[in-house]
Amino acid sequence: MTLDFSPVLESWRFLLGGLGLTLLLAASTVVCSLVLGGTVGLARCYGPAWLRAPLVFYIDSMRAVPVLVVLVWTYFALPIVTGAVLPPFWAALAALSAHIGAYVAEIVRAGVSSIRPGQTRAALALGMSRAQAVRDVVLPQAIVRMLPAFGSIISIAIKDTAIATVIAVPEYMNRSQTLAGESFHPIEVFLTAMAVYFIILFPVTRAVDMIYVRLAHLGRS
């Protein structure tokens, strides 16, 4: 068996466009899920009591349902309920952010609750308001502890964008499938895809490990 990568090389523009969309989708997903998950996580820890049950329900439901299901439901079923049709990219962004946001919320909760209660009590005893105690004492320490987990959120987001191919977002995975079908060289196309994803993801995971080693001591209290 001989490998012939010329169909891949000839279509490099097509693939590069897909890669751009993969990175754009991943970056937007990370931003949106950090905002969503940060809000949900903080609301769960410090928000009113009645809000806690629905937030926990949202978080645990997202942890229970596959991202593929959220993605397919958002794209195919949501328009039937709401009447608003989302283009594939926006449906993917909404679904991935909703799913990953739940994990971010869990990270935020774990980070906040890992700060010993004595810290908050000491801040309150010093006359700080509750908001000040959270902002100036708890969060600066908690965020350092959350950083490595946020780093792995980046690599999860990049990997999950590949699933958006099932709703035909023309990202890298989807373009690879198209090219595999058209060129009749699926092996070369998928080997290239494996190399491309690995080259993007490996430095991310490595950087996360390094940041973790660098920052671990800052999180001690």
Add this chain to the structure above:
Amino acid sequence: MRFDWSVVWANAGALAGGTELTVLLAAVTMALAIPGGILLALMRLSGSRLLAGTSAGFTELFRNLPLILVIYAAYYILPITVGVAFSPFATGLIALCLNVSAYNGETFRAGIASIRRGQSEAALALGMSRWQAMREVVLPQAVQRVLPVLASTWVSLFKDTSLVSVIAVGELAYTAMRIRSQTFRVLELLTAMAAIYWALGYPQAKLVDWMNRRFGVSE
């Protein structure tokens, strides 16, 4: 817009069959990926450069690839390179095993490494062999730390089995989407699919939380 939920009940048998295959696929994958992970961890800790390097390379590769890509690649590459036509189920199983073994390998390695050196040194000082020290001192403690992580890997795996629907393995996601395209009852079928995954996954996620509280390591 009128919804017709009877389509879900009319196809309950097929959905139950799909659910069964989902559970089976997850169970078989885990049953193979635990020994796979132990093997990878032992190779990593063996002290042999070659074995440790192979294990590290395997682990890094499959932890850094989207699972859906591994599934597609297995589907296209396996039959041509091996020369055997695998069933979609077997292809999906292989792809899932590669992915989960890599994660399990890291879990076991971290679990073993988390037991302080003093423990095995003390065991050796008491005259135990290296193997005895591993089996009777390190592993029993490591298992407790590994269990909650394995449980959460299981929950991820259970959800990730839905991805093999892209190569037409007749598990829950594939079955629901097939009935959807036959009956055009999109919302009903997709909601039923989500509900079944939710009903199965929710207690599992809660169980993992409990295990983390029960067995988790706290500073």
